[in-house]
Amino acid sequence: MLDGECNPDRPPLPRDAGTHRATSVDFPVCVVLPAGGTGERTGLQTPKQFWSFLERPLISYTIDAFERVSWIQDVVVVVAKENLDQMSGIVQRFGHRKVRVVTGGSTRHRSIYNGVQALAEDRPEVVIIHDAVRPFVEEDFLSKITLAAKEHGAAGAIRPLVSTVIATTSEGFLDHSLERAKYRASETPQGFTYEVISQAYQRSSESDLEFGTECLHLALQHCHINAKLIPGPPTLWKVTYRWDLAAAGSIIKEPMLQSACVVSGDSVHAATLITALQKALHMKLHVVTDLSAEKHTFLLKEWNYIQVSVDVCCRSDIEALVTQLEVETRVLQYPLVIIWVSSCCRSTKIPCRSQVLYANCHVNLNTLASLVVIQNTVG
């Protein structure tokens, strides 16, 4: 038997008694994102993973959550055959760098198995499995799952149950109910050593692959690995019904409504204007004189920019800002709002890829990916 291989006939060795526990991920980690479902429970034609928020599909937000994590190498996205072209288009359009797209199967388990097989050459130390329709997973929690998976062979996120689980008779009466405090809901992310997850799937029966809903169970059943369970945050919840899509949309927009970067230039008049803006806008304003000097701080984290042009009555300020934003790939991935506050500019077309939705209108920060021009505000 190879080192690290799981023996189905032998219980796992007790682990970690007095051993050093790692606190950072310094070994190869890859991800499988099952995205091959039809989203039947939403009642919509479009599978939920392709539902767009601010002109970007949900799956792209989930991919981004993993691409941001420096220690994650590859992300295998598993989609139904009929969505392969659409998914490749998304990868290209949103500049996803770590993604490989593979064909899914008729059940979630079959799709995940295909994803795991696609990693056969890489053989990463740990494979993270995460439903593509849980877009709000964060690095901190991924790192807990990954380290626990390396240490224990398997690990998974759990949440308290919101309803009591009951068993029914075939006639539709109560048979018995479970003691809620003893049970947890199993969610993703889940992590496994490559050996455990690949062997668990190889040993799975057709019935496991057809009817099973739990990868941690396959690791227990076929590799005798008792997964470490880690309580996760409520944001791990899975988009399942139509109203979950609305909730996901508002979570995506929330941080975009909280702050803005004000590019003031050197004009003394700008200060008065910014004080007025500060009172009018219920958001945190970060004021900089020149965005290029602050590139790394603001270009990577802001969605809203306010360009103040007081002394110069031409559009070069706004063109410079748009150019700075466009050189960042991030601009392609996130919708941005640019508000141009100018003392004397005329309504004008700005040559940029950002969608210009409104000109000469009031500030509307709920309307994203827009350029708002406010004229004759000062002077």
Ligand SMILES: Nc1ccn([C@@H]2O[C@H](COP(=O)(O)OP(=O)(O)OP(=O)(O)O)[C@@H](O)[C@H]2O)c(=O)n1
């Ligand atoms: N054959 C399948 C079925 C599901 N999934 C994926 O598994 C995840 C969780 O499954 P679920 O919420 O059940 O998604 P759907 O099967 O699409 O939803 P529904 O059951 O409502 O049809 C989703 O990202 C889904 O795309 C998959 O990769 N392949």
Ligand SMILES: O=C(CO)[C@H](O)[C@H](O)COP(=O)(O)O
């Ligand atoms: O979190 C999970 C635990 O493995 C899965 O998301 C869950 O089992 C998927 O369930 P379903 O396909 O029934 O929606």
